[in-house]
Amino acid sequence: MKFEANLKETVVLDPKNKTTRAIPSEIRKDPLTGRTARICHFMKLKWEKPDFEKMTAGTEKTCPFCPDKVLSITPYFAEDLIPEGRLISGDMVLFPNIAPYDSLGAVATFGSRHYIPMTEITPELIVKGFLLAFDFFKRVESLKHPESVYHIINWNYMPASGSSLIHPHLQVFSTSSAPNLMRQELEAAKKYYEANGTNFWDDLVKSEESENKRFLGRTGRTSWLSSYAPIGVAGDVLGVVDGVNSTLGLTKKDLSDIALGLTKAMTAYDRLGIYSFNMNFFTGAAGDDFTRFHILFSPRTFFNQALGTPDVGALRNLFNETLCMAFPEDIRDMLAPDFKP
Numbered sequence: 001m002k003f004e005a006n007l008k009e010t011v012v013l014d015p016k017n018k019t020t021r022a023i024p025s026e027i028r029k030d031p032l033t034g035r036t037a038r039i040c041h042f043m044k045l046k047w048e049k050p051d052f053e054k055m056t057a058g059t060e061k062t063c064p065f066c067p068d069k070v071l072s073i074t075p076y077f078a079e080d081l082i083p084e085g086r087l088i089s090g091d092m093v094l095f096p097n098i099a100p101y102d103s104l105g106a107v108a109t110f111g112s113r114h115y116i117p118m119t120e121i122t123p124e125l126i127v128k129g130f131l132l133a134f135d136f137f138k139r140v141e142s143l144k145h146p147e148s149v150y151h152i153i154n155w156n157y158m159p160a161s162g163s164s165l166i167h168p169h170l171q172v173f174s175t176s177s178a179p180n181l182m183r184q185e186l187e188a189a190k191k192y193y194e195a196n197g198t199n200f201w202d203d204l205v206k207s208e209e210s211e212n213k214r215f216l217g218r219t220g221r222t223s224w225l226s227s228y229a230p231i232g233v234a235g236d237v238l239g240v241v242d243g244v245n246s247t248l249g250l251t252k253k254d255l256s257d258i259a260l261g262l263t264k265a266m267t268a269y270d271r272l273g274i275y276s277f278n279m280n281f282f283t284g285a286a287g288d289d290f291t292r293f294h295i296l297f298s299p300r301t302f303f304n305q306a307l308g309t310p311d312v313g314a315l316r317n318l319f320n321e322t323l324c325m326a327f328p329e330d331i332r333d334m335l336a337p338d339f340k341p
């Protein structure tokens with residue numbers, strides 16, 4: 001496994017005595033896609049958390065996912081897809097996404113509680129939400145729907161992540177159109193398989209475990225890593241499921257293991273003052289033996305909380321060039337205690 005980095009240095013002069021100071025930065029290459037990520041802007045990964053009571057107060061009044069509104073406001077699916085209109089599991093509800101970005105999109109609420117602090121999100125709650133999404137995927141699959149190719153769950157938690165609502169919920173969709181980064185990964189993993197005769201993700205996990213610089217631990221057959229070339233400004237946590245190529249290949253045990261790993265990442269990042277994240281499924285289509293199902297957890301924050309400055313600027317938004325403000329190896333050390341078995 002090749003982990004390439006281009007080390008750079010910026011020299012600046014002190015305005016008073018003209019002494020020089022060298023500031024390092026690093027441009028890393030993702031070992032699969034070649035996508036570059038800059039390790040720079042070094043700072044202590046520590047943020048002040050806001051007053052959550054003040055932040056969330058009153059937001060339940062207009063919240064469409066709260067129990068007094070969710071069943072009267074949210075739409076039904078077409079009868080040929082979900083004849084009963086919506087999928088329900090206890091107090092969790094899955095309904096069509098009213099702002100669709102693909103033909104088979106759904107939103108699943110995490111139940112009746114309007115605000116769930118990140119550290120109170122339990123593995124059981126996540127599994128219950130995932131299983132509701134899987135009910136949707138299985139319906140789509142049983143209809144042999146042309147969009148039943150990639151089954152994806154995305155999660156934007158709290159506003160810094162791009163969520164417009166406090167009420168926790170999942171984005172759930174089945175699509176034949178792989179999103180950019182997932183498609184690039186699939187193409188690169190296929191090429192890697194053809195060139196090397198091995199699965200990139202299996203090789204990555206093996207290499208990361210033996211190098212032990214970014215390896216976090218395992219839950220069941222899911223291996224957790226601090227990404228070598230992260231997308232998030234505070235690093236990314238990557239979970240790779242051994243032996244599984246696509247979402248529908250995950251067992252209930254896998255979902256519990258994934259959920260457990262996610263809550264470990266949440267607990268660890270909470271200590272740094274992070275309270276928002278993105279999480280995406282990355283899946284192959286059934287039979288894509290060259291890939292492995294993986295999940296990416298990426299903490300989100302503000303560059304300036306008081307001004308509401310997002311952690312995505314021109315470099316990231318228009319060049320898709322990412323910044324990470326600490327070395328992923330140091331981030332691993334910060335997160336590792338939570339991943340101890």
Ligand SMILES: [Zn+2]
Pocket residue numbers: 060063064065066067113114115167
């Ligand atoms: Zn609500």
